[in-house]
Amino acid sequence: MAIIGNIIKGFIATTDVVRKDKDPVEEQREVLKTLLETAKETQFGQHYGFGSILESEDMVQHFGEKVPYFDYPKITQEWWNRTIDGEADVIWPGTPNFFALSSGTTGKKSKRIPVTEDMIDAIKNAGIKQVLALNNFDMPAEFFEKEILMLGSSTNLKERDGRQEGEISGISASNIPFWFRRYYKPGEEIAQIDDWDERVLSIAKQAKNWDIGALSGIPSWMELMLKKVIEYHNVDHIHQIWPNLQVYTSGGVAFDPYEKSFNALLGHPIQIIDTYLASEGFLAFQNRPDTSAMKLITDNGVYFEFVPFDPDYINPDGSLTDDAPALTLDQVEEETDYVLLISTVAGAWRYMIGDTIAFTDTEKAEIKITGRTKFFLNTVGSQLSVNKLNDAVKHLEGELDIKIPEYTLCAKRFEDGFYHSWYLGSDTAIDGKKAADILDTYLKQANKNYKVARSKALEGVKVAFVPQQVFADWSGANKKKGGQVKMERVMGEEKFEEWEAFVKHNS
Secondary structure, rough: OOOHHHHHHHHHHHHHHHOOOHHHHHHHHHHHHHHHHOOOOOOHHHHHHHHHHOOOOOHHHHHHHOOOOHHHHHHHHHHHHHHHHHOEEEOOOOOOOEEEEOOOOHHHHHEEEEEEEHHHHHHHHHHHHHHHHHHHHHHHHHHOOEEEEEEOOOOOEEEEEEEEEHHHHHHHHOOOOOHHHEEEOOOOHHOOOOOOHHHHHHHHHHHHHOOOEEEEHHHHHHHHHHHHHHOOOOOOOOOHHOOOEEEEEEEEOHHHHHHHHHOOOOOOOEEEEEEEOOOOEEEEOOOOOOOOOEEEEOOOOOOEEEEEEOOHEEEOOOOOOOOOOOOOOOOEEEEEOEEEEEEOOOOOOOOEEEEEEEEEEOOOOOOEEEEHHHHOOOOOOOOOOOHHHHHHHHHHHHHOOOOOOEEEEEEEEEEEEEEEEEEEOOOOOOOHHHHHHHHHHHHHHHHHHHHHHHOOOOEOOOEEEOOOHHHHHHHHHHOOOOOOOOOOOOOOOOHHHHHHHHHHHHH
């Protein structure tokens, strides 16, 4: 009998009953008020008059009128550089002890994003909320006695000017609560190994000594790790090593494109739980089993705003126009794409995180990630979001009975005009022309703007298949393995030329 598991499950169930669902809109007002109160004496708070915003009749409206939109280049140039240089009380009281390194999706130089102690606490609180939400998934008591394998960047953080730097997954794992350490794998020693291949090999060697019940990490790197463990032990699937594996907590990117290839590594289906942990904070997680949507965490140090994802509101460099309207949680509509803005306990203010989201349920504040602001394919009027592209690839998988966990494309100009030039990651040999026809037909039916574009400037579709490993090597070359990878689903022509040269060299 799982005595400890029953105790833990009972505690979670009792705590979940005691918690009362509050109005997310009211929770967000309280979060904004707390943020403004805490930061009103900082340089940022004084510059934008946080004191007067707090005293105004409509705090929310006044905040939107006084504080401009920021993206990473703007907030870094105007404010964060001073924090990075060690100046105190710039955008949040004191100085942060950590900086999250994120190269984003197109930049070659790592971004440095402040991570304060308040943000560390907020991430821990979000993790606890996610654990409590397991009560909704009706997991057996035995599950709560199993170990959890968290696969991310190395927890061996680098010191720079007295502060520690690393990817957010590494920072989070290096600050796990003491009570969680008995469940945490691969353990501190292996987690500190910098070299990805060495770390994964160490995991494979120890795998049979662990009783893993849950996995957590980025889908692309998780697949590579599972394949290595399966290969090392010469078994057919991962449940022959970890028979009690029941849950996979995904995050960083949408899981849908990886679903088929991931399930192929399992002996039987497991519960997939999506999370939304970005370098700027833990923003949302799936809290019930009958949806894949994620609930925004509306009471935990992050204030959300939403700008309609309209080309009229997006500048050529990807930033927002000054007149772009920002909506609050009580103003949004379901199934509409929005650019996500956040203000946080780490000193991000009206910050454009780069993701687009859509609400599946406004009352429950549940969302899905629909893409990246720079991944919107509209070069020739096709107006395709990554969400639509993912759907097309999923349809192609079903039609051809193959697995395509990775892809990228570009609206590329050839001698006879523009084509959508696709590269699909698959280890199965497939006729590119047949795949192109399937994708083209599907998108014509699914998106009226694409259909119109195909009758005008868009000449057609070209498809090339490359081994899945090429995508992993590309991500590894452009981003530290195991971290928050957001593969460029849509590339500009210059980046696409780099990609094609890489493919030619590595295929």
